[in-house]
Amino acid sequence: AQKVTQAQTEISVVEKEDVxxxxxxxxxxxxxxxxxxxxxxxxxxxxxxxxxxxDEQNEISGRYSWNFQKSTSSFNFTITASQVVDSAVYFCxxxxxxxxxKLIFGTGTLLAVQP
Amino acid sequence: DTGVSQDPRHKIxxxxxxxxxxxxxxxxxxxxxxxxxxxxxxPEFLTYFxxxxxxxxxxxxxxxxxxxxxxxxxxxxxxxxxxxxxSAMYLCASSIRDRGPNYGYTFGSGTRLTVV
Numbered sequence: 001a002q003k004v005t006q007a008q009t010e011i012s013v014v015e016k017e018d019v020x021x022x023x024x025x026x027x028x029x030x031x032x033x034x035x036x037x038x039x040x041x042x043x044x045x046x047x048x049x050x051x052x053x054x055d056e057q058n059e060i061s062g063r064y065s066w067n068f069q070k071s072t073s074s075f076n077f078t079i080t081a082s083q084v085v086d087s088a089v090y091f092c093x094x095x096x097x098x099x100x101x102k103l104i105f106g107t108g109t110l111l112a113v114q115p
Numbered sequence: 116d117t118g119v120s121q122d123p124r125h126k127i128x129x130x131x132x133x134x135x136x137x138x139x140x141x142x143x144x145x146x147x148x149x150x151x152x153x154x155x156x157x158p159e160f161l162t163y164f165x166x167x168x169x170x171x172x173x174x175x176x177x178x179x180x181x182x183x184x185x186x187x188x189x190x191x192x193x194x195x196x197x198x199x200x201x202s203a204m205y206l207c208a209s210s211i212r213d214r215g216p217n218y219g220y221t222f223g224s225g226t227r228l229t230v231v
Contacts, residue, residue: 004157049219050219101171107156
């Protein structure tokens with residue numbers, strides 16, 4: 001079965017703090033893709049990153065970084081020096097290999113960055 | 116590239132009525148997806164089109180739901196005999212065959228359905 005777990009329902013930080021959002025996934029496939037999306041209050045899902053199962057190299061993009069560890073089936077997302085504009089719901093998602101094209105989303109983590 | 120457009124943004128309907136939503140994907144994208152999102156949950160997959168062919172359907176898509184993508188461009192999602200449990204945000208997304216490791220699905224702003 002395919003599953004994504006985001007155990008943190010809500011996180012509140014003060015601006016400039018670093019914050020890590022956890023994502024644990026389950027799949028029996030050897031080929032799969034992991035995603036992070038941001039959903040601000042406006043509602044539109046904004047694509048942040050995609051990582052395939054064969055690429056465990058960590059990624060850094062500005063204040064964002066991602067730590068992919070197959071050994072623990074985790075794909076965690078860190079925001080450095082958080083800003084108020086980072087306040088949103090963040091979703092981790094899994095796309096299994098094979099013929100399916102569906103994304104399986106976690107329940108999301110609501111991040112509130114206080115000024 | 117104007118992004119994925121969905122219409123209407125909001126729809127309030129009475130229980131038992133039929134509703135239809137429209138999605139216009141990014142023009143070069145040949146893949147189109149429908150998802151449903153209820154409050155406090157992540158989006159759930161409903162169906163997937165490649166060009167005009169509907170290739171994948173979720174068990175969530177009951178007989179009251181139907182989706183089409185004539186000519187492989189825009190898509191419509193119809194819900195017949197709406198029920199209060201259908202109240203949700205309906206999201207459309209589009210993509211093109213793998214363009215590299217940083218290419219993802221582009222989502223629209225959604226249609227929020229309220230069944231009263």
